[in-house]
Amino acid sequence: MKVPLHHRLAPRAGTWPLALAAITLALAGCGGGSGDDTATRLEADSLDAAIAAAAPGTREWLCAQRVNDTPNKLNMCITAQGVRRHLDAFQRIANENGGQRASGTSGYDRSVEYAERVFRDAGYVVSRQAFDFRVFRELSPSVLTQTAPAPGGAIAHRIMAYSGSGDVTAAVQRPSGALTGCDPADFAGFGAGRIALIRRGSCTFAQKATNAHAAGARGVVIYNNVDAELNGTLGEDFALNIPVVAVTLSVGEQLAATPGLELRIKTDTRVDTVNTYNVIAESRYGDPNNVVMIGAHLDSVDEGPGINDNGTGSAAVLETAVQLGKVRPRNKLRFALWGAEESGLVGSTHYVQTLSEEERSRIALYLNFDMVGSPNFVYFVYDGDDSDGVGAGPGPAGSAQIEKLFESFFAGRGLATKGTDFDGRSDYGPFIEAGIPAGGLFTGAEGIKSAEEAAKWGGIAGQPYDPCYHRACDTLSNVNPVALQVNAQAIGYATLYYAMNTADVAGMRAQGQFEGKASVMKSVVRLPYKGNLLQR
Secondary structure, eight states, X not given: OOOOHHHHTSOOGGGHHHHHHHHHHHHHHTTTTOOSHHHHHHHXXXXXXXXXXXXXXXXXXXXXXXXXXXXXXXXXXOOHHHHHHHHHHHHHXXXXXXXXXXXXXXXXXXXXXXXXXXXXXXXXXXXXXXXXXXXXXXXXXXEEEEEXXXXXXXXXXXXXXXXXXXXXXXXXXXXXXXXXXXSGGGGTTOOTTOEEEEEOOSSOHHHHHHHHHHTTOSEEEEEOSSSSOOOOBOOTTOOOOOOEEEEOHHHHHHHHTOTTOEEEEEEEEEEEEEEEEEEEEEOSSSEEEEEEEEEEEOOOOTTSOOIIIIIIHHHHHHHHHHHTTTOOOSEEEEEEEESSGGGTSHHHHHHHHTSOHHHHHTEEEEEEESOOOOTTOOOEEEOTTOTTOOTTOOOSTTHHHHHHHHHHHHHHTTOOOEEEOOOSOSTTHHHHHTTOOEEEEEOOSSSBOOHHHHHHHOSOTTSBSOTTTTSTTOSGGGOOHHHHHHHHHHHHHHHHHHHHOBHHHXXXXXXXXXXXXXXXXXXXXXXXXXXXTTOO
16 A cells, blocks of 8 residues: 555654644644634744744655745745655665666656656646657667777767667768758768768757768767767657767867778667656646646666756656645646656657647746756756857747746845756757747756856866766766755746746736745745765
8 A cells, every 4th residue: 555645754753742842833823723814924933933943854744734825935845855855766766676767667667656646645636648659779889999090999989879770890071061960061072881970069969860871971970069978869760770979079079180080880779669658747726728837857868867867857846846735826737747858858749749739828838957956066047038149049938037037036045047058958849849938947967067167156167067967876976955955946936936927928917916026035044055066
């Protein structure tokens, strides 16, 4: 028999006296329950004081007893410890299922069951959306070797997910046009039978490989645009039987500068079709014609448990749902945990594509949270208005206002933020393609932290934001609790704000008014920066 979550969250035996004392204090503060406004305020103030003073386990239980319908109430109850409970569950699931939680595996299925239980216990209407997708398997280790000029030797690399199989030894050639190879014209004059060396950027990896293949390439090497490992995917729709591998920027530039370069690429892969799920949880109340969606991907990569990527986003979404469970939103809240994101945004794409035009029109906005606890973090906010002038351009109308709301939250705490491009690397992609306003938070993946960023946010310059990105070491020790708590509270704040009012984004206002000003956040407890967790 499964124990209901609210029972599992109740104070442990040793903490019951404190919990009961806190409740008694709250009731005493209400003057015996007279029901007048003064008594109600006293009761609320007493419960706030009890929660603020409570130990973590008791605090979670007390928070579950009240309606967290203001930013201060909600952020008092969204804590790193609360989010950590869900991360602990994800780590335990991974440990029991081969060290991973990738879609199509038992680890993912157990993660789905856990998330469903949390949502249901918090009072939401929960459903699964099933879909098929193609799972990539590497049957034997890939090979990348320099065969000429001498002395040659093995080259550090990563296979691109959904690469075809092949064993090719050939001369290497770069695109004659743009080095990113995003246009077929970039391969004018390419020698048939050669291996293409292409730089990352401007388009999908699949598009680069497809253009190279059309020009006669028998293999592809894609090198990064930052000096870090490139752990990429060609996407589940890639069906060309051509080997594709990836190397770092420095390795790629070294290869490009080598006269008479000849390489060997060997890959041995298989793709199977399997079934997996998205998890959808809706509030029982709120305007169904004005839906606020909050999402994160639930799956990990095959290589590890995926606790930062993206256990942190999923856990923060789950904890936000738990702490808002007793609130009656004016707009319908719809939480989504996506499957097969790591295979190319498959779950979120399936969801958006299966919506009718009318169903899409009811979605006021979508908030996305993918990696919100990176060890060497920066507080990135999606650049909804393209004020940075980098990459893909602005999001749909309303996205700029979402960016400003998040910026106001951080500014209210005296914390700096930095824009990050809508580059299509996470589950907001299908939503902005459908014209739905979007925004969200991110703390960095394999990119390298600059000296300027280290001066603002601490951490180590010259190192990745997440050194365990897409690796087996993406475990509980790979999460910064400061970044996790700040971002989780920002997620709660934005969710509550839009649950009550989407006027600035969608031009719609529910009955009544909710003014979410940054100034109200100042009373929330701040956590000091405790040094960098990369030092281990």
